[in-house]
C-alpha cells in the first residue's frame with residue numbers, strides 16, 4: 049500500500065519516519081507549497097485515496113515499539129533462519145514476503161548480500177535487538193534463563209506461515225484484523241519498556257536464587273471451579289454497591305491495618321514488645337482511652353488539640369490553631385491521630401474533624417480520605433476560572449464535606465505542595481464564607497488545621513521543589529502556599545521510636561535521614577543483602593519469612609513478584625488461580641480485534657486505573673486499588689485477603705487452563721475481601737468482616753488506525769495481589785517482614801535518599817529486613833536536601849517554643 053515514492057522504505061522507516069495524514073489536492077509533492085513543507089506520498093492503488101503518508105522531518109525522535117515476543121537470538125543455530133528472515137522483513141523493503149529472497153537460491157544467500165550492502169546502516173538496530181539477551185545472559189549467568197532458552201513455540205511458527213498465506217494477489221496483507229492473535233493481544237498488554245523489563249526480570253532472578261520462589265509451580269488440576277453467579281445474584285451485587293456507597297458518603301468504611309492494630313479506633317489490643325507509656329492514664333471515664341497508651345510526646349499533641357476543642361465547645365472562640373505534628377517514621381503519628389479521633393468521637397464532635405491525607409494508602413491508615421477528594425480538587429490543580437466555586441456538583445460536595453468541619457488533619461504532608469495548601473485554603477475559605485462562619489481574613493477561613501508527617505519521607509511526586517518547606521516558588525499560588533505554611537506556629541515533634549525495636553538499626557535510620565551513615569552502617573546493610581552468597585539467608589518458606597513483602601521502586605518488579613507469590617500460594621495451598629480479563633465494550637458491544645489491540649497497548653493509567661488482567665485466588669493477599677465506592681476513596685490501598693470468588697454467569701462451565709491458570713472470559717462477578725483491619729460495614733447477605741468487591745467501571749478513549757475515536761467502557765475488579773508494593777505505597781505502613789529492593793533503575797526516576805529511608809524504615813529491625821540486591825552507597829552519605837536541613841532547624845526551634853508555651857500552663861481554655 050505504500051506509494052511508489054516510498055519504494056525504498058522498509059517497515060521500520062515506514063512506521064517511524066512517516067505518518068498518515070488526510071491529504072488535500074494541494075498537498076501533492078509537485079505543488080509549490082509542498083516544496084516548503086514536509087514531503088507527502090499518496091498510497092498505492094487507491095488504498096485510502098484521501099490519505100497519504102507524510103515524511104517526518106529529519107532529527108525526529110519517533111521510536112518503534114514492537115508488540116509480541118522478543119525477536120529471536122542471533123547466536124543459536126536453530127534460531128538463525130528465523131532471525132535472518134525476521135530481520136530482513138523489518139529492514140529490507142518488500143511488497144510480497146517472497147521479495148525478501150527473490151533472486152537468491154537460499155535465505156542465507158539473501159541475508160549475506162543484504163548484510164554486505166547494509167550491515168553498517170543497521171548495526172545499531174541489530175545490536176539493540178540482541179541487547180536483551182546480552183543482559184539476561186550476564187545478569188543471571190545461568191543456562192536455564194527463561195528467555196535464553198526461548199524456543200519459538202509451534203504456535204508462533206504457524207502464525208508466521210499464516211501471515212504469509214494471508215497476502216492477496218497484490219501482495220497486500222488482506223485484513224489487519226487477521227493479524228492479531230489472542231497471544232499478540234496478551235503480549236501487548238504485558239509489554240514494558242526494555243529497561244523496565246530488565247529491572248523486573250533481574251529482580252526475580254535474585255528472588256529465585258535466594259529460594260524465595262521457584263521458577264515454576266505445579267497446580268492441582270482437581271481443585272473445583274468457583275461457582276458462577278445467577279442473574280439474581282447480580283442484582284443483589286448491584287444493591288451491595290449502593291450500600292457501600294452509602295457507607296462511603298458517611299465517611300467510614302475500613303479501619304486501618306496497622307499490624308499491632310493499636311491505631312484502630314475500635315479496640316485496645318495488647319501491645320507486644322512495646323514499652324508502656326510512662327505517664328499515668330488519662331482522665332477518661334469507664335473504658336480505657338487510646339489517649340492513655342500514648343507516650344509523653346504523643347500526649348502533648350493530643351492534649352493541645354483536645355484543649356482547643358474544649359475551648360471551642362465552651363464557646364470561648366479560641367484563636368485559630370495551625371499546627372504541625374512531625375516525627376520520623378515509626379514514632380506513632382498515625383496512632384496519635386487515631387487517639388485524637390477517639391477523643392472527638394467521645395465528645396460527640398466527630399463530624400467536626402476531617403481526616404485527610406495526600407495519598408490513598410495514608411488516608412486508609414487513619415480511616416480518612418484523600419485531601420483531593422475531600423476538597424473536590426483535581427489532582428492536576430484547579431481548572432477553569434471559576435474553580436473556587438466549582439460546578440454545581442462540586443459545590444454541593446464541598447459544602448457537604450467542608451461545611452461541618454472545624455478541624456482538618458492532612459497526613460503525609462511531605463507530599464503536599466505549596467500550591468495545594470493555597471488552593472485548599474481558598475476552597476475552604478470560600479465554603480466557610482458562604483456559611484457565614486467566623487474567620488474572615490484568616491487562611492482556611494479560620495478552620496483549624498493540623499499538618500502531619502515527616503519531611504524526610506517522599507516529597508511531592510516528580511517535583512521536590514514544590515514541597516512546603518522548599519524556598520523556591522513558581523507562581524502566585526506557590527507563593528501564597530509558602531505564606532500560609534509559615535503561619536503554622538505550633539509544632540509538636542515525636543522522637544520516641546515506637547516501631548523499631550533494634551537499637552543498632554534505629555541509629556542507622558537516624559543517620560540515614562541526614563545522609564550521615566558511617567562505613568559500619570553501610571556494612572550492616574551489605575550484611576543484609578540476599579545476593580551475597582556468604583550472608584546468612586532466612587528460611588523464606590518458614591512461618592515468618594513466608595509472610596515477607598517486597599518494597600521496590602518499580603512496577604515491573606512488583607508485578608513479577610506478585611505473580612510468583614500468587615503461584616506459590618496456589619501451589620502450596622492447592623487452590624485455583626484465575627486470570628480475569630477486563631470486560632471492554634464500545635456502545636454496548638464487544639470490541640473488535642483491532643480495538644482490543646489499541647486498548648492492550650495502553651498503560652493502566654490510561655484505562656481508568658483498571659488493569660487489563662487481574663489474577664485472583666482464594667486466600668491470596670490482596671490490595672484494593674481504587675475506591676470500593678466511587679464517592680470516596682476510603683478503601684484505596686487497603687490490604688487484606690481474598691476469601692471468596694464468584695464467577696460471572698456468562699462464564700464457560702469449563703474455562704481454558706493455560707500453564708495451570710484458569711483463563712476467565714469476564715471479570716468475576718464478586719470477590720469477597722477481608723481487610724486486615726476491622727471494618728464496620730455490615731451488608732445483608734455478606735459475612736461480617738467481609739467486603740464484596742464488584743467490578744468497577746471506567747471509560748476511556750482510544751484512537752483507531754483511521755484516526756477516529758471510540759469510547760471504551762471497562763469493567764474490572766480493582767484489586768492487585770498484595771505481596772509486593774512500590775515504595776510510594778509502602779509509605780506509612782509497618783511491615784513485619786520486609787524485603788527491600790534498592791537497585792538503581794536504569795531509566796525513569798532514580799532511587800533517592802527519601803525512598804531509601806521510607807523503604808528501610810518500614811521494618812522493626814535487622815532481624816526482619818533483607819535487601820534483595822545491591823544499592824548505591826551515595827544515598828546513605830548525602831543529605832537529601834539543603835532546604836530540608838534548614839527547615840529541620842526552624843521546626844526544632846518551634847518545637848521548643850510550643851513545649852515551653854504548654855509547660856508554662858498556657859491553655860486555649862483559659
Ligand SMILES: Nc1ncnc2c1ncn2[C@@H]1O[C@H](COP(=O)(O)OP(=O)(O)OP(=O)(O)O)[C@@H](O)[C@H]1O
Pocket residue numbers: 306307308309310311319322325341342343346375376377378379380381382383384502546547779780781782
Ligand atoms: N503509644 C504507642 N504504644 C505502643 N505502640 C505504638 C504507640 N504508638 C505507635 N505504636 C506502634 O508503632 C508503630 C508505628 O506507629 P505509626 O504507624 O503510628 O508511626 P508513624 O509515625 O505514623 O509512622 P510513618 O511515618 O512510617 O507513617 C505501629 O506498629 C504502632 O502500632
